[in-house]
Amino acid sequence: MVLPGGAHSGVSQLRRGILQFCVLALLRDGEKYAFELVRELCDAHDLATSEGTIYPLLSRLRKEGWVSTAWQESETGPPRRYYTLTASGRTALSDFAREWGTFKSTVDKLLDQ
Amino acid sequence: MVLPGGAHSGVSQLRRGILQFCVLALLRDGEKYAFELVRELCDAHDLATSEGTIYPLLSRLRKEGWVSTAWQESETGPPRRYYTLTASGRTALSDFAREWGTFKSTVDKLLDQ
DNA sequence: GGCAGGTACCTTGTAGCGCATGGTACTTCC
DNA sequence: GGAAGTACCATGCGCTACAAGGTACCTGCC
Numbered sequence: 001m002v003l004p005g006g007a008h009s010g011v012s013q014l015r016r017g018i019l020q021f022c023v024l025a026l027l028r029d030g031e032k033y034a035f036e037l038v039r040e041l042c043d044a045h046d047l048a049t050s051e052g053t054i055y056p057l058l059s060r061l062r063k064e065g066w067v068s069t070a071w072q073e074s075e076t077g078p079p080r081r082y083y084t085l086t087a088s089g090r091t092a093l094s095d096f097a098r099e100w101g102t103f104k105s106t107v108d109k110l111l112d113q
Numbered sequence: 114m115v116l117p118g119g120a121h122s123g124v125s126q127l128r129r130g131i132l133q134f135c136v137l138a139l140l141r142d143g144e145k146y147a148f149e150l151v152r153e154l155c156d157a158h159d160l161a162t163s164e165g166t167i168y169p170l171l172s173r174l175r176k177e178g179w180v181s182t183a184w185q186e187s188e189t190g191p192p193r194r195y196y197t198l199t200a201s202g203r204t205a206l207s208d209f210a211r212e213w214g215t216f217k218s219t220v221d222k223l224l225d226q
Numbered sequence: 227g228g229c230a231g232g233t234a235c236c237t238t239g240t241a242g243c244g245c246a247t248g249g250t251a252c253t254t255c256c
Numbered sequence: 257g258g259a260a261g262t263a264c265c266a267t268g269c270g271c272t273a274c275a276a277g278g279t280a281c282c283t284g285c286c
Contacts, residue, residue: 011130011212014216015272016243111209112210129271132243147263189254191263192263193263
């Protein structure tokens, strides 16, 4: 999938450390598989992402114990690995939401004044 | 200078691509030198930074042409290299402020809902 | 049958940036 | 003259987003 913005544009750097929590947020409402997550992140403009980003990211989330996975057959293609938010993943998400809030206001204060 | 949070904590990743524009923002009101910038960023909580971060960062800003520099003698210590925001630096800063606004609202939409 | 295209998974290598660490040099104070 | 503070800088590492490429399954078309 070809994306606008280039490899290491400014926006790309912004995603660092945030993208994983956006994925966790998308998983709050139920299990999803990787391809589906890529599409949803592309729909949410400014978060357009490729598979090369998502798969390693999901692998890290699994290692952290923030998601659990289960294979399911698909009627329209190859089998899918579905990701589900765990309890500790939910905690990590709400912890990050707090951090994000304070960080955001710090940056806003600097930029806006 | 020893900082809390560790080398590669979550907050550290958040700063990526943002820190340089916070520095530009600090330079809006007049020239400053590196050590001064470190102190001001430390005062602004959540942006505590060390010299090992600032000096390469300022070097990049200079290469981009976003800041210009001039040496000035100090009466209380070694000479200081003062950094001044250029016209293109000012443009880059306001461009980023727009990007930051849309990015912020995108993330907020995902996290808050 | 065979081939193109879509779906879905994954790996490998690269690059950038923040950070830890360490080094140099000047000044002040004890 | 030694310690502490100020001020500069360089080197090496680790994390993460991305590009590029690879495998396998299914459908539809010729």
